[in-house]
Amino acid sequence: MLTRKQQELLLFIHNRLNEGGVSPSFDEMKDALNLKSKSGIHRLITGLEERGFIRRLPHRARALEVLRLPEPVKQRAPVEEPVKFKPNVIRADFRPSLSGRESRSDAEAVSLPLYGRIAAGLPIEALRDTTASIDVPGSLLANGEHYALEVAGDSMVDAGILDGDTVIIQRTETADNGTIVVALVDDGEVTLKRLRRKGNSIALEPANPNYETRVFGADRVRIQGRLIGLLRRY
Secondary structure: OOOHHHHHHHHHHHHHHHHHOOOOOHHHHHHHOOOOOHHHHHHHHHHHHHOOOEEEOOOOOOOEEEOOOOHHHHHOOOOOOOOOOOOOEEEOOOOOOOOOOOOHHHHOEEEEEEEEEOOOOOOHHHHOOOOOEEEEEHHHOOOOOEEEEEOOOOOOHHHOOOOOOEEEEEOOOOOOOOOEEEEEEOOOEEEEEEEEEEOOEEEEEOOOOOOOOEEEEHHHEEEEEEEEEEEEOO
């Protein structure tokens, strides 16, 4: 099975060859797929070649041959989408209900440490600021220890997580496949992504087609928490 980006690139190359008989340049492929660098195109082409969809012709520049197309392409079969996180979005200015019917956990706010921006590129421990905190409804929390992080960037917009949102994280070192997690990469970079495991590899998957899924050896990634809630200021 091809990824969405692999299929887009394969169709782009196929159409260009049919139109003019010459495969597109790496810059043209990068622009067509809205990628930020040609290194992503190199990885996609290598993946297509390994799966037997294209062949690089030797001793010729920009020479690619499409060997086959995926069967569903003729009908443009839908690409399987991952199960999306449906955020429990709560306004930031919490007010107690006047009905008197809510439970203690609903009525009382719990103060959580606010560690910083998730895209700060530092371990969670380095983001800690004991002077910063945020109040959240007790009903939003699960068991165990929790903390909050501010989201920077748009890599998870298709999961309903926007730039400037505050995410509530349950601290854990393990998470199920498909869970949105806080991951520490190479002990130096913190990111909020969907977790995918396969063999000894871990893929950190964005929820925005403009960003690439990044794959690492399992020893390079440490899970530092899983997403359980989200706050948004209107």
